[in-house]
Amino acid sequence: MEKIRTLRGFRDIFGEELDKFRRIESVFRKYSGLLGFREVELPVLEKTELFVRSIGDTTDIVEKEMFTFTDVGGDSLTMRPEATAGMVRSYLQEGLYATERMTKVSSIGPMFRHERPQKGRYREFHQIDVEVFGVKEALVDAELIFMIRMILDELGVGRYRIEVNSVGCKTCRESFRRVLIAYFETRKDQLCEDCLRRLERNPLRIFDCKNEQCIRVTGDSPLLFDSLCGECRDHFGLFQGHLRGFGIDVEINKRLVRGLDYYTKTVFEVTSDDLGAQKAFIAGGRYDNLVEEMGGPATAGIGFAIGVERLAMLVPSSVEKDGKRCFLACVGDRAKGYLVPFLKACVAAGITLKYAYDAKSLKAQMRYADNLKCDFVLILGDDEIGKGVITLRNMTDKSQRELPLDPKKAVEELGALA
Numbered sequence: 001m002e003k004i005r006t007l008r009g010f011r012d013i014f015g016e017e018l019d020k021f022r023r024i025e026s027v028f029r030k031y032s033g034l035l036g037f038r039e040v041e042l043p044v045l046e047k048t049e050l051f052v053r054s055i056g057d058t059t060d061i062v063e064k065e066m067f068t069f070t071d072v073g074g075d076s077l078t079m080r081p082e083a084t085a086g087m088v089r090s091y092l093q094e095g096l097y098a099t100e101r102m103t104k105v106s107s108i109g110p111m112f113r114h115e116r117p118q119k120g121r122y123r124e125f126h127q128i129d130v131e132v133f134g135v136k137e138a139l140v141d142a143e144l145i146f147m148i149r150m151i152l153d154e155l156g157v158g159r160y161r162i163e164v165n166s167v168g169c170k171t172c173r174e175s176f177r178r179v180l181i182a183y184f185e186t187r188k189d190q191l192c193e194d195c196l197r198r199l200e201r202n203p204l205r206i207f208d209c210k211n212e213q214c215i216r217v218t219g220d221s222p223l224l225f226d227s228l229c230g231e232c233r234d235h236f237g238l239f240q241g242h243l244r245g246f247g248i249d250v251e252i253n254k255r256l257v258r259g260l261d262y263y264t265k266t267v268f269e270v271t272s273d274d275l276g277a278q279k280a281f282i283a284g285g286r287y288d289n290l291v292e293e294m295g296g297p298a299t300a301g302i303g304f305a306i307g308v309e310r311l312a313m314l315v316p317s318s319v320e321k322d323g324k325r326c327f328l329a330c331v332g333d334r335a336k337g338y339l340v341p342f343l344k345a346c347v348a349a350g351i352t353l354k355y356a357y358d359a360k361s362l363k364a365q366m367r368y369a370d371n372l373k374c375d376f377v378l379i380l381g382d383d384e385i386g387k388g389v390i391t392l393r394n395m396t397d398k399s400q401r402e403l404p405l406d407p408k409k410a411v412e413e414l415g416a417l418a
């Protein structure tokens, strides 16, 4: 019979990669806790409208990447492609704006985008997401960069760049839009089909195009960063000042725009050349109008998402060695009766005990213990039981000695070695 496989772009995650996922999560939780974030778990499935309204209907995500389907009740549902939309929905639904001066929340989980799978790009992938609601001050923009910096340093990620930009507010964007359209209108013949559409609907989006020729066209274009309004320019200046306070160097990339419509003022990406084509592994920014656009009171917001798969590619393999490995070899029916008491004593003492479920000859069990690269083997046969002892063999130097047969006492001595 033909074997059933995962869907294209969906993967099983295990072994070293999963170890790295867990390490990333635990380092993240350490710093998000220190900085006062509280973790939430939100639904993976939401109404399609939530994403269309928040992410924007001229974005790649909404135009072509969403896993959307109609359920049996006739509603259009979407597997979340990113976390911010759900975080805003939850912030409003739970009424947090009315009970908290400001809200710092985080979430970890899978996201879904119908993209062409390749290295570092999957249809199901994982994000760690961070959002702050109700703080308009640039200090929090810098605090998020500081948090990223602490996490990456502790994980041992060596080479990365933090790129920052400001995409302004409605006021600066509206006047700049005309300048931009005028520039690209005269270069239409050099733009890809997608960008021709972007030019009509959302010209800033052209800066996000990955097409070489489009990137070249944007090379000489006027930049929003150079025509920010006073307020946005001030905000960016304060942001830079706070970054200096934290002692963090960033690069200003005036061409950085993000693939979602809701961003205002500060945007940033953390990139690494070690990742190849998909070089961004953390991305975020401020979204001061989103909460209001989603039906809430005017509330500032800022957040970022870590792409866990891509970050895991940059995290060095763990040098941490696990504890010593122990094996129990039982020969004969009487000895087998001691397996459960020894297993219970080991688990209680925090020692991993391996053993053969189908214990046969001592030779076969020793071979098995060797294959498992065990450091110590406890050997129990009729001779030992007669003497009231259990033999402990050190597999490294092959020395042997006797421990008391009482599981608790024996495991205590083993614990001193393991």
Ligand code: ATP
Binding pocket: 082, 113, 115, 120, 121, 122, 123, 124, 125, 126, 127, 258, 259, 278, 279, 280, 281, 282, 283, 284, 305, 306, 307, 308, 309, 310
């Ligand atoms: P890209 O430019 O690679 O398409 P994006 O701008 O669409 O990224 P965001 O929406 O900003 O990505 O998501 C934040 C992070 O999530 C990215 O920096 C990346 O690390 C990760 N990410 C996004 N899409 C995928 C995917 N399909 N597979 C794996 N990771 C992804």
Ligand code: MG
Binding pocket: 060, 259
């Ligand atoms: Mg994308």
